Amino acid sequence: MDSNQASYNAGQAKGQTQEKASNMMDKASNAAQSAKESIQETGQQMQAKAQGATDSAKNSTNKN
Numbered sequence: 001m002d003s004n005q006a007s008y009n010a011g012q013a014k015g016q017t018q019e020k021a022s023n024m025m026d027k028a029s030n031a032a033q034s035a036k037e038s039i040q041e042t043g044q045q046m047q048a049k050a051q052g053a054t055d056s057a058k059n060s061t062n063k064n
Helices: 003-063
Strands: none
Touching: none
């Protein structure tokens, strides 16, 4: 193999490695975004349940 072929192969390997790294970063970013959205949704559900419990308590104290 001559030096031009070796340089070409090294460039190909470098490009493939960069592409794989980029794909892994994208996947990690997507996973982080998904986790963030899931946590936000859980927080909203908890807030709604707490509001419902508060309203229920207010209603039951007003009935007495």
